[in-house]
Amino acid sequence: MALDSNAIISRFQDYLRINTVQPNPDYYAAAEFIKIQAQSISLKYKSIEFVLGKPLVLLEWTGSDPSLPAILLNSHVDVVAFEADKWDHPPLGAEIDEEGKIYARGTQDMKSVGMQYLEAIRKLVASGYQPRRSVYVSFVPDEEIGGADGVGKFVESGNFKSLNIGVVLDEGLPSPTESYRVFNGERIPWSLQIKAVGQPGHGSKLYDDSASENLTKSIESMMRFRASQFDMLKAGLKPDGEVVSVNMVFLKAGTPSPDGFVMNLQPSEAEAGFDIRIPPRPTDDHLVALEKRLEEEWAPVSRNMTYKLWRFDQNLSGKQLLTAKDDSNPWWGLLQNAVNEAGGKIGEPEIFPASTDSRYFRKAGLPAFGFSPISNTPSLLHDHNEVLIVSSAKYYILQESNVLTVSLFVQYLSQSEYLKGIDMYVSIIKAYTSYI
Numbered sequence: 001m002a003l004d005s006n007a008i009i010s011r012f013q014d015y016l017r018i019n020t021v022q023p024n025p026d027y028y029a030a031a032e033f034i035k036i037q038a039q040s041i042s043l044k045y046k047s048i049e050f051v052l053g054k055p056l057v058l059l060e061w062t063g064s065d066p067s068l069p070a071i072l073l074n075s076h077v078d079v080v081a082f083e084a085d086k087w088d089h090p091p092l093g094a095e096i097d098e099e100g101k102i103y104a105r106g107t108q109d110m111k112s113v114g115m116q117y118l119e120a121i122r123k124l125v126a127s128g129y130q131p132r133r134s135v136y137v138s139f140v141p142d143e144e145i146g147g148a149d150g151v152g153k154f155v156e157s158g159n160f161k162s163l164n165i166g167v168v169l170d171e172g173l174p175s176p177t178e179s180y181r182v183f184n185g186e187r188i189p190w191s192l193q194i195k196a197v198g199q200p201g202h203g204s205k206l207y208d209d210s211a212s213e214n215l216t217k218s219i220e221s222m223m224r225f226r227a228s229q230f231d232m233l234k235a236g237l238k239p240d241g242e243v244v245s246v247n248m249v250f251l252k253a254g255t256p257s258p259d260g261f262v263m264n265l266q267p268s269e270a271e272a273g274f275d276i277r278i279p280p281r282p283t284d285d286h287l288v289a290l291e292k293r294l295e296e297e298w299a300p301v302s303r304n305m306t307y308k309l310w311r312f313d314q315n316l317s318g319k320q321l322l323t324a325k326d327d328s329n330p331w332w333g334l335l336q337n338a339v340n341e342a343g344g345k346i347g348e349p350e351i352f353p354a355s356t357d358s359r360y361f362r363k364a365g366l367p368a369f370g371f372s373p374i375s376n377t378p379s380l381l382h383d384h385n386e387v388l389i390v391s392s393a394k395y396y397i398l399q400e401s402n403v404l405t406v407s408l409f410v411q412y413l414s415q416s417e418y419l420k421g422i423d424m425y426v427s428i429i430k431a432y433t434s435y436i
């Protein structure tokens with residue numbers, strides 16, 4: 001068993017060490033690695049290049065009744081960039097510390113999930129399990145940069161339609177508690193740039209309507225709105241997927257003084273950029289209302305402001321992009337039971353606070369759940385020191401100590417979230433593939 005676990009963990013390390021960091025991911029190296037994994041468990045392998053240089057790998061485990069809609073297990077291969085000098089261990093090193101934590105970009109988002117799908121299938125194959133429904137496992141490019149050249153192209157393809165997919169599992173978020181989180185919808189992402197212009201002048205002069213004053217008024221108004229939303233989250237009145245988030249992600253004005261201390265030129269232009277996420281609602285009224293607020297308070301013409309707004313694939317109302325979580329959708333009950341049967345706990349489906357490829361599948365009319373089997377772990381997606389507990393941490397406790405007797409007790413304080421997650425997928429894949 002220990003030998004098995006070592007092999008499982010070392011395959012995870014191998015995948016984490018492949019440099020699939022945006023903006024220059026080595027997708028071919030990852031595809032080659034996945035191909036070897038697929039061969040070792042006799043899955044059919046296909047690499048599809050909808051866009052040259054961006055292979056999408058599709059594996060197939062054929063069911064005994066391929067006429068039934070199939071299961072799709074999706075994960076993205078790319079990971080986000082990192083600041084290596086701010087990490088305690090190298091972000092592409094996959095080193096394991098004495099507490100059993102593995103450090104690497106992608107341990108949570110989401111190379112863990114991709115490998116857990118394969119390890120679960122490996123276990124099922126080894127046990128002689130024969131699925132009734134077919135299982136497809138997709139390893140897709142570009143999720144972190146919007147997914148247009150990945151799942152965006154995939155769902156539109158004839159290839160995808162011929163798979164006859166019935167349900168999709170994709171990434172979720174780690175849960176800080178015992179109970180896993182699961183997601184059946186996502187907030188709507190907006191990117192906003194606002195720009196102020198104004199009279200330039202000597203740094204010493206006080207006057208109305210400078211570009212920085214105009215921009216500051218907008219930022220103040222947006223930060224008040226941000227605080228009102230954040231307060232609801234802090235007070236526990238709403239979860240993170242149910243409030244509007246507004247975060248300033250860039251700020252640009254003026255020219256820094258070359259000698260560093262004389263800064264006496266007031267700029268004629270000032271700009272700021274914001275990441276905004278909005279919960280889906282049954283209608284789009286709230287989106288219209290927010291844009292009105294933007295026009296009237298955040299970038300008003302009366303203050304010489306202009307703005308650019310990017311709405312991502314948002315021509316459908318939020319409601320249509322929710323996966324049902326009642327009896328009309330058997331896949332939800334099956335997921336719940338499968339996790340419980342494997343000894344896990346799972347919460348009620350929530351709205352994912354950011355975006356994932358699930359939105360493309362939901363837009364194509366498929367039920368999709370965002371689920372990463374990581375409990376008791378803080379969410380460190382896109383953060384420094386992204387980690388996951390892969391092996392049980394052993395603590396030696398000194399119980400008695402005097403000149404004559406010393407007793408040491410071994411205690412396991414944490415269990416491997418990674419290995420536990422594989423068992424969750426074993427249970428889920430069994431439940432999903434055997435359902436008729």
Ligand SMILES: CSCC[C@H](NC=O)C(=O)O
Pocket residue numbers: 143144145146147189312354355356
């Ligand atoms: C709007 S597409 C961007 C997708 C990206 N996904 C993960 O972080 C996100 O920012 O949520």
Ligand SMILES: [Zn+2]
Pocket residue numbers: 076109110143171356
């Ligand atoms: Zn992700």
Ligand SMILES: [Zn+2]
Pocket residue numbers: 080109144381382
């Ligand atoms: Zn991400």
